Amino acid sequence: MNPPTNGIAIAARELRKSYGDQTVLDGVDLTVPSGTVFALLGPNGAGKTTAVKILSTLVAPDPGSGQVVVGGHDLATDPQAARAAIGVTGQFSAVDGLITGTENMLLMADLHHLPKAEGRRTAARLLERFDLTEAAGRPASTYSGGMKRRLDIAMTLVGSPRVIFLDEPTTGLDPRSRHDMWQIVRELVADGVTVFLTTQYLEEADELADRIAVLNGGRIVAEGTAEELKRLVPGGHVRLRFTDPVGYRVAADALDGAAGDEEALTLQVPADGSQRRLREVLDRLDAAGVEAHELTVHTPDLDDVFFALTGGAPQAAPTRSNAATQPEEALT
Amino acid sequence: MSAIDLAVRDSTTMLRRNLLHARRYPSLTLNLLLTPVMLLLLFVFVLGDTMSAGIHGGVPDRSVYLAYIVPGLLLMTIGSTVIGTAVSVATDMNEGIIARFRTMAIHRPSVLIGHVAGSVLQSVASVVLVGAVAVAVGFRSVGAGALDWLAAFGLVALVALAFTWIAVGMGLVSPNAEAAGNTAMPLILLPLLSSAFTPVHSMPGWFQPFAQYQPFTPAIETLRGLLLGGRIGDNGWLAVGWCLGLTLLGYAWSTSAFNRDGR
Ligand SMILES: Nc1ncnc2c1ncn2[C@@H]1O[C@H](COP(=O)(O)OP(=O)(O)OP(=O)(O)O)[C@@H](O)[C@H]1O
Ligand SMILES: [Mg+2]
Secondary structure (H helix, E strand, O other): OOOOOOOEEEEEEEEEEEEOOEEEEEEEEEEEEOOOEEEEEOOOOOOHHHHHHHHOOOOOOOOOOOOEEEOOEEOOOOHHHHHHHEEEEOOOOOOOOOOEHHHHHHHHHHHOOOOHHHHHHHHHHHHHHOOOOOOOOOEHHHOOHHHHHHHHHHHHHOOOOOEEEEEOOOOOOOHHHHHHHHHHHHHHHHOOOEEEEEOOOHHHHHHHOOEEEEEEOOEEEEEEOHHHHHOOOOOOEEEEEOOOHHHHHHHHHHOOOOEEEOOOOEEEEEOOOOHHHHHHHHHHHHHHOOOOOEEEEEOOOHHHHHHHHHOOOOOOHHHHOOHHHOOEEEOO | OOHHHHHHHHHHHHHHHHHHHHHHOOHHHHHHHHHHHHHHHHHHHHOHHHHHHHHOOOOOOHHHHHHHHHHHHHHHHHHHHHHHHHHHHHHHHOOHHHHHHHOOOOOOOHHHHHHHHHHHHHHHHHHHHHHHHHHHOOOOOOOOOHHHHHHHHHHHHHHHHHHHHHHHHHHHHOOOHHHHHHHHOHHHHHHHHOOOOOOHHHOOHHHHHHHHHOOHHHHHHHHHHHHHOOOOOOHHHHHHHHHHHHHHHHHHHHHHHHHOOOO
16 A cells, blocks of 8 residues: 655655745755654744645645655645645644544544544544543633644644654643653654654754754755764863953963953853863863853754854853753853 | 545535534524524514505505515525625634645545535524524415425525535635625625515616526525415526526635645
8 A cells, every 4th residue: 555665755856935036945855764753943934834834735846846755655646645644733733723622633533534433542542642631622722832732743643644744843832741742753753653843942853853954045054963963063162150350361361262251251162072171171270270150061062053054143151051951061 | 435435524524523613603603693584574574564565556564575575585594694604714714724634635625515514504594593583473385385395495505505605715715704704795785686675677777687687586586486386487497507507616716716725
């Protein structure tokens, strides 16, 4: 029943899409092997949703585009077969707010032509899995944003799709639901499902994705594993924060090559994250007789890659103190 | 599963969805019923004497006038109900779940067929309700046999089907509910420009051709003939022709509007 896919779940050549005179996608190639997670990153308005809409048959690519094959089916000639293979959770809620959670799930079961009993079982199982059993009897319009999101994804899973598109699946979810969501993606992949996701959370791509592509200015500007992408940007640094201007100045003199911020009293010293380099920095500070109030070791993460590739400036240092979720070790 | 099985099955599912909506939020349906019922009471109890004198050779007779306007009001009820269809289709199309349907391997027009089937059922139910009010205030059919009733019922369903498809198209091309309500407004005004309340020959000459051949007049005349006895003549064929034509037109218009790229 499933056509041969040569192990490729999604293959798109030269995707192009313009709205009016605005070019959104300007020749995008995408290849996603079966059973892997592919993350598409990009700033707001980069065209991530547009790409998902094209791959999920919602909008047609512009005529200049190449072939798009999803689940082994050419979207131009057999979109209906491709639809049978995919499940889509768009960026914006796709639940029916006027009916209850259970009714939404049974609607999906009916549209997938599941036998009545099996449909009811599937609905109950997924509602349970997404922690919606209690709310299942209420109209979906009364759900919180996170609950709607979970119902949305539960509905996508009803037909056991082989290829799943998730457009910003965890936006608006609390940290716990986000981790639950990640767990579900991992379980899906373990079952051989292919997941194509877009996200604003680089950490999420880092956690989940086998391959990551960065979309900017209508083109893929970088693609690879998280490790490969991190190698694209210059190495890490040690950040030192001082409480008094005198200490700051003494340290700045002692550490040549350090970039300083006089106002914030912080210094950034290039460092590759090795113990040796760290000791060297500490020794110099000791020799100069100053003590930093706070020291953080910063290894390049996807944020750096993202900012470097999409041309945006990194956020000011203090707003990035969510150390627990960043690959940084606070050494206060 | 054959294409026809798929179409029937998915359309039934979509119908169930629309009935759930209608059952949970009945206020829209009830509001739309109000217009024909108010018109019925207004024309009979307030204007009835004057109006009936006009068409009854100067002798006021409310019951005659009641009999005259009921067929028109019944079909006007359909015009009123389908405005609700246009509004709910426009509202529905802005719902995210429609995008989800578009990515699923379902019979595409079933989304629309579900709306149409739900709306036709609603129209027929509304017509029955308005008919019951008419009977309550004194309307009686004259010499209508079982076959006439059956034909009348079929005619009501056919008119409902035709105007529902047109209303669905109007809902699809409207950006929001309000615009859809405005676009569909002529569907309740059209019966006012027909033989619903006054015979066509009493209208100004230049206007008569329009009133005579617009879709509501033949349908009303046919219903009048079935319920009250009297000549149907060409009106029967004209009515059926109009309905089939509008149904095909509405279907083609609606499906092509729906199949355009997602918004
Ligand atoms: N239907 C449309 N008509 C006109 N312009 C559109 C349409 N859909 C998208 N665009 C434009 O295409 C560009 C890309 O939009 P898209 O939604 O794909 O971005 P995105 O990467 O998903 O952004 P975000 O991160 O904010 O979700 C935007 O500038 C948007 O205004
Ligand atoms: Mg988007």
